[in-house]
Amino acid sequence: MKWVLSKFAIHPNFNAKEVTVIFSGEPLEEDEKVRFINYFNEARFLKEYEIFPGNEDLFLHPETDVVPFVIHAKKNNKDVTIFVYSYDDHIDVVKRHKGKVASYSLRSDELQEFTVAAKRLYAMQ
Numbered sequence: 001m002k003w004v005l006s007k008f009a010i011h012p013n014f015n016a017k018e019v020t021v022i023f024s025g026e027p028l029e030e031d032e033k034v035r036f037i038n039y040f041n042e043a044r045f046l047k048e049y050e051i052f053p054g055n056e057d058l059f060l061h062p063e064t065d066v067v068p069f070v071i072h073a074k075k076n077n078k079d080v081t082i083f084v085y086s087y088d089d090h091i092d093v094v095k096r097h098k099g100k101v102a103s104y105s106l107r108s109d110e111l112q113e114f115t116v117a118a119k120r121l122y123a124m125q
């Protein structure tokens with residue numbers, strides 16, 4: 001039953017060993033990737049955003065200064081790309097899978113704290 005439900009879930013769970021997480025063009029180190037994916041998996045789903053045909057690019061390439069974390073994974077032998085944009089009060093996620101685009105928001109204090117720390121570390125480099 002869990003497998004069937006996971007096939008239709010908008011907010012997927014990932015195994016950290018099976019994904020790549022990139023921030024600002026650089027892959028996260030293994031321990032950071034594991035923490036990021038754990039926080040992502042535990043995040044609470046808030047709401048889905050409606051995407052109308054032809055508006056997909058507005059979600060895939062939003063006009064924002066926020067640098068997204070990018071998750072690359074495979075689900076059922078298909079590439080899945082997830083962009084994670086962290087803001088002060090929520091996290092926006094844009095998922096591209098099988099040529100379709102979905103967008104939704106999450107809530108996770110741990111994921112937001114992680115992204116803030118990663119942004120600070122990147123800014124220092």
